[in-house]
Amino acid sequence: MFLGCRGWVPCGADRAALTVAPSAGTASGFDVRQALFRVRSSFPAVVQIVVAAGAAYSIARFGLGHAAPVLAVTVTISSLGFARDARPRRVLENAVGVVIGIALSELLLLVIGKGIWQDGVVLFAALVIARFFSTSSAFAVAAATQSMFVMLLPDPAGGPFTRSLDGLVGGVIALLITALVPRDPLGLARADATRLFAELQPAFESLVRALRHDDVRQADAALDRLRATQPLLDDWAATLETARSISRLSPFLRRRLPVVESEARILRYLDLAVRNLRVVTRRIDTGIGDGRRRPEVADVVASIGVAVGVLGESFASVERRPVAQEALSAVGRRLDPALVLPGAAVGETVLVLMLRPLVIDLLMATGLPHDEARARLASL
Structure with missing residues (x-):
């Protein structure tokens, strides 16, 4: 899905499939x-x-x-x-x-x-x-x-x-x-999750382009998208809390409570990851524009984007979650400034170090405890 057009960026029908409710507005503004x-x-x-x-x-x-x-x-x-x-x-x-x-x-x-x-x-x-x-x-x-x-x-x-x-x-x-006669709170929660991941994908696209081409406008676009994800995270949290409450009460939904709890864990650590990603994006936004391209860091960010996309797919197909976990582990093993940017100045290597907490949060979203997630990162 992610390896077609430019690196990991989805193209054609794949990109359209990421959109939950694509725009088809009329002249009057009614969509x-x-x-x-x-x-x-x-x-x-x-x-x-x-x-x-x-x-x-x-x-x-x-x-x-x-x-x-x-x-x-x-x-x-x-x-x-x-x-x-x-x-x-x-x-x-x-x-x-x-x-x-x-x-x-x-x-x-x-x-x-x-x-x-x-x-x-x-x-x-x-x-x-x-x-x-x-x-x-x-x-x-x-x-x-x-x-x-x-x-x-x-x-x-x-x-x-x-x-x-x-x-x-x-x-x-x-x-x-x-x-x-309960509503389908888990279905609504998954729709909220889909909306969030659909916003994260173009944000990663913009970040990769910003780093590869020293494009400040792309970094600005990524930051704007990531800031706009907070209402989506809040909606997802509210829907999952509803799903948890109804599943505990309804005899028809009680068996789905473990699934709800699992998705609540994903949300908890994904929320932390998105917050970290905003900080990283802000650092990129203020650091580029100096005429230098950063393809090595772009490759790392692109790999994280691939893993996040697979994590999003795991809501429809749980067996994709270990795939996301392994993809993130592979990224984590590379997160050493000496490997990514050998001989680079301290100011450049800081960005690689800032990606480490982000990957830890994402690994924990896949189900790993903190110590094991941290152990999957390159030793410094």
Whole structure:
């Protein structure tokens, strides 16, 4: 995959395959492929919300006899939502908070009645309390919306706190559906990983070109790409935390927990590696532009790029992980300034030394303990 065009750089269809959701924007700026990607990635959440809303409505309508269980449905939808963080704890906290807001609104309705100023009092109280108990602005908006349903909809036939019971039904159903009809958190996590590796590949390309051709613009491009990877790392971390929580709760996903833990380890050390790579790239960015080419260091960086690409492939094919490990070990055995840049000035050899922690982090991402990863580097 990496040995076709120029050294390790992917070409043609291989490069296209690295892109998760390639751009196909129109003149208006609407990206059809990105839109289709959003729909496809959100499909499990759509199914989950539809099933949960139907179940909540059926229980409240036919089981409890409530004629219009609006809040049972709306609480279910707001508790699940499309948030990346779909952990059962978050769903529970959201549901409990909204149900308490509904109950408080019904209590205030009994005390102060209905009217314009009463609506303002209830809305003010719901927003203040929601902001006090949660850092999520979406949660505050959901709680305020439910409180307005209580104040503005006609009083239910079941009497006071009927809507609180509907909200409780919605919250319980949301939590049960999270466990019994779970989304595909591991699939989402792997999509996040694919997006990250798809960004790392062109960053390595730019670094190699910068070193081979003394091209400051390529180094700038690599640094910009690497800085932009932090949100991708954060997304991946959030999705894996959701996958871990749901796998512990759901009887259908519990067997996948070891896989989730393994990928969380990869993320932990890959995050460190990317941070190290940003430092190395910054050093390259400030050090080149002097008219000198650095093909020896470029070869080492290219080899690391090959190994990182193989590590990315291991998410779809686990047997590729030992291949990545061996490729990184081969790079590590070369990371001696005397081997890479014999007779070079100290300022030049520092860059080779800076690559050593990066390779250690990547080796640990493949599953090696720290001492063994360090032992695979050239002795200094």
